[in-house]
Amino acid sequence: MDFDGHVRLEKVCFTYPTRSDQRVLHDITFEIKSGQKIALVGPSGGGKSTIASLLERFYDPDSGTIYFGSNPLKSIDPKWLRENVSFVNQEPSLFACSIRDNITFGLDRIDITLDEIQEAAKQANAHDFIEKFENKYDTLVGERGVRLSGGQRQRIAIARALLMSPKLLLLDEATSALDAESEHLVQEAIERAMIDRTVLVIAHRLSTVRNSNSVIVIDHGTIVEQGTHDFLISKDDGIYKKLVLRQLMAGNDSITT
Incomplete structure (x- = not known):
C-alpha cells in the first residue's frame, strides 16, 4: 500500500465498550501531514491515549x-499496520527473552544483522548499558523486562521502533519518575526517533511541544485548541497557556496535570 505517513481523522467519536454510557472522544478532526510532528497535550484523562489506540x-x-493516505483504516490489512506503525508507550511491552529478540520482535525479516540491531540500540542510547551485561545482546530481560530499569526498558522499546523504521511513529512520553541521567538519555533517544518520519506524540514536556509543527490540546475528549506553541502561548485566556504557566511556576518541564 502506498503510504507516506499522511493521516487524517474526520469527526471521530468513540466510547469504550465497557463504559458505553461515557463517550471518550467527541468529533475529533485533525490531520498529520507527511513528515510532521504533532503534539497532543492536555489534562490527564482527556482522551490523548485513546486517539493513539x-x-x-x-x-x-x-x-x-x-x-x-486515501485508505480508510478499517480497510487496511492489520499485518501491514503492525509493520508500518510503531507505538512507544510509557510502559513498554518487553518479553521474557533476550535483549536481541526484544529489539527485533515483530519484524518479519530473517536477515537482520547484529550490526543493524546495534546501530538501532546506539541511536536509542541503549548500546552502552547492553554492552555492560555479561551476555550483552543475549541477556535475558525477565518477564515484562523486570531485570531492566524503567529507563532501560524505554530505550529498548525505542530501539525496536527505530529498527522497524515505521512510516508513522506514535510516542507517549514517560511521566514516571526516572533519575536525571536516565531521563536525559530517554529524551535524547526520543528526539532521534522523531527525525525524518511522521510522528504523533502524547507530549508531557515543554521541550517536545516546542519542537512540534503543531499542538493539539485535548480536554474531555474534545479538541479545544490547535496551533503552534508560539500561537497558543499568545492566547491570554487559552487552556494551553494556563497549562504551561502553571507548570513553569511549579518549576518543572511537565505540561500534564
Missing part, C-alpha cells in the same frame, strides 16, 4: 473515519 486499531471509532 484508535490509530493502532486496537478499537474502531463509533462514528467518523480515520484515513491512512
Whole structure:
C-alpha cells in the first residue's frame, strides 16, 4: 500500500465498550501531514491515549473515519499496520527473552544483522548499558523486562521502533519518575526517533511541544485548541497557556496535570 505517513481523522467519536454510557472522544478532526510532528497535550484523562489506540486499531471509532493516505483504516490489512506503525508507550511491552529478540520482535525479516540491531540500540542510547551485561545482546530481560530499569526498558522499546523504521511513529512520553541521567538519555533517544518520519506524540514536556509543527490540546475528549506553541502561548485566556504557566511556576518541564 502506498503510504507516506499522511493521516487524517474526520469527526471521530468513540466510547469504550465497557463504559458505553461515557463517550471518550467527541468529533475529533485533525490531520498529520507527511513528515510532521504533532503534539497532543492536555489534562490527564482527556482522551490523548485513546486517539493513539484508535490509530493502532486496537478499537474502531463509533462514528467518523480515520484515513491512512486515501485508505480508510478499517480497510487496511492489520499485518501491514503492525509493520508500518510503531507505538512507544510509557510502559513498554518487553518479553521474557533476550535483549536481541526484544529489539527485533515483530519484524518479519530473517536477515537482520547484529550490526543493524546495534546501530538501532546506539541511536536509542541503549548500546552502552547492553554492552555492560555479561551476555550483552543475549541477556535475558525477565518477564515484562523486570531485570531492566524503567529507563532501560524505554530505550529498548525505542530501539525496536527505530529498527522497524515505521512510516508513522506514535510516542507517549514517560511521566514516571526516572533519575536525571536516565531521563536525559530517554529524551535524547526520543528526539532521534522523531527525525525524518511522521510522528504523533502524547507530549508531557515543554521541550517536545516546542519542537512540534503543531499542538493539539485535548480536554474531555474534545479538541479545544490547535496551533503552534508560539500561537497558543499568545492566547491570554487559552487552556494551553494556563497549562504551561502553571507548570513553569511549579518549576518543572511537565505540561500534564
